[in-house]
Amino acid sequence: ETGVTQSPTHLIKTRGQQVTLRCSSQSGHNTVSWYQQALGQGPQFIFQYYREEENGRGNFPPRFSGLQFPNYSSELNVNALELDDSALYLCASTGSGANVLTFGAGSRLTVL
């Protein structure tokens, strides 16, 4: 079984730009969560998608948005990028009734 895959692995943007990060969930998993991990810190929960709908959100502004597709893959979109958005963005998936997240290797975003 394939794990969680994320793309791109690294990218550089400038302030004010927009970015889209992609995630393919593990086979059989229908719930996807996104986390932001700033350098030297633990991950912070951004939001979660289940059956193509957002069903949980952390303390992030509306310029952080997402999508989940029928095949359970997901996108994280960030508009109007700020310097503080520089971080590792982690996608995690899990199956129904499970309580363990399987993480991808992350997308490292640098905002200049």
Added chain:
Amino acid sequence: AQSVTQLGSHVSVSEGALVLLRCNYSSSVPPYLFWYVQYPNQGLQLLLKYTTGATLVKGINGFEAEFKKSETSFHLTKPSAHMSDAAEYFCAVSKMDSNYQLIWGAGTKLIIKP
């Protein structure tokens, strides 16, 4: 609100020595508890978890953790450190109304001295 505190941003032990990484949480009811490991430039890998039942939980790579409700602690231990254990370790608890929304500690970087 729930929170997780990991004592020590860096812990250094000699190869073969005991590893002890501390985690305390605040919660009005026992949450689900997790330890994850993160190797450089990689994602997070589950080491072990506590949900219900036995309070001593065994995980991968020889790690184990004990849930102590009275101390609100979930410390991670390994009897004998190996060079390959060098990584960052994160303790996390699940949000009460969602098993998927984890609240994380700031992490402890484990350094192994030869």
